[in-house]
Amino acid sequence: MRLTTKGRYAVTAMLDLALHASRGPVSLNDISGRQGISLSYLEQLFAKLRRSGLVASVRGPGGGYRLSREDTSINVAEIVDAVNESMDATRCNRKGDCQEGLECLTHHLWLDLSDQIHNFLSDITLNDLIERREIQATAARQDERANSRIDLLLSSEGSN
Amino acid sequence: MRLTTKGRYAVTAMLDLALHASRGPVSLNDISGRQGISLSYLEQLFAKLRRSGLVASVRGPGGGYRLSREDTSINVAEIVDAVNESMDATRCNRKGDCQEGLECLTHHLWLDLSDQIHNFLSDITLNDLIERREIQATAARQDERANSRIDLLLSSEGSN
DNA sequence: TTATAGTTGACTGAAATAGTAGGGCATCCG
């Protein structure tokens, strides 16, 4: 079992997508700027998210990604899953052949833990996250910073 | 966050220790044989378990390791912790500086997940595991196999 | 005194992570 930057980035990016869905497709460049994730890395993650059917892409200028389904029907567990970070805690992938073809001493413990984690994460949708106050606050802060960066860029262009 | 062979082996070995505590210290060699874990690797793990005060060692022939505390007061979370497998799901170690010194968009989500996992694992003691029927069955099977290996060894010695 | 068993440190191959680099291709806009 592992949860690393890969899975965390995927959820963060999907949440960013959901938060900015109202104004059409969201480009990876925007997400990269707001969330501080490298663009190339995001491209890799979204390739997987697209193959899993969680997002759809729109090419060309003004394009980007959108959620394939409503934010109320996408949960955190399937996002983490889509980027190949198995939240399974067993060594044997639940098969029970962890020690010479038989169950190891702690097999059932890890099975229970796996279920616990999966239940927790699959019960949280993107919409649930959007409605959380801390997340709204963080998102607002990020948008403001992004806007001020754009202003800075425009004013330096004007002075050239 | 990660749970790999390291943490799983540590819990398995500690459980083996608890199961065989009645007949004095348990040698790593015995655990290695029963649980199919390499002796050298066990030595590394028990060095950490000892430094964390979970086990005490008895040197010399007939020596081995014992639990430092009763099996009712050692929980799974602290065992996993002792071998440096942090079950913390956040990137920032709960500090909240995950994105340029501030909280990332999903900080609270991973915080909640961490608590969920920790609560689950810290609520299970070695004694709880010992009392589980599947574990008793697996342990009985392992002991039987270990005994038959000893018989085999003795009979081949006799024929030399 | 010898075999047992813990103690310690250095080392290693394989795998995964967390990226980077650099091509392409589709599409909109002027």
Next chain:
DNA sequence: CGGATGCCCTACTATTTCAGTCAACTATAA
């Protein structure tokens, strides 16, 4: 029509961790 935008894809790389090995050492019971 052509260039800018943004997705798409493959290959590459540095670093870290895991999982395990090896070797030398110390303590102690029989």
